[in-house]
Amino acid sequence: MADSTLVQGAGLVAQTERAGNLAASQALTQAGQFVAEGTAITIKRNNREFNKNLKNLPDSFCFPY
Numbered sequence: 001m002a003d004s005t006l007v008q009g010a011g012l013v014a015q016t017e018r019a020g021n022l023a024a025s026q027a028l029t030q031a032g033q034f035v036a037e038g039t040a041i042t043i044k045r046n047n048r049e050f051n052k053n054l055k056n057l058p059d060s061f062c063f064p065y
Contacts, residue, residue: 009035 009032 009028012028
C-alpha cells in the first residue's frame with residue numbers, strides 16, 4: 001500500500017511541476033519525503049522484530065536445507 005501511495009505522490013509531483021505550481025510541488029515533495037521516512041522506520045522496526053522472533057524459535061522449527 002505504501003508503494004502505491006509513493007507512486008501516486010510522485011505522479012502528483014510530476015503533474016504540479018509541469019503546471020509550474022512551485023508551492024504545490026514543494027508541498028507534495030515534502031509529503032512524499034514524510035511518507036518515505038515513515039515507511040522506512042516501520043519496515044526497519046518490523047524487520048528487527050521479525051529477526052528477534054526468528055532467533056527465539058526452537059531448533060525443532062527450523063528446516064534443514
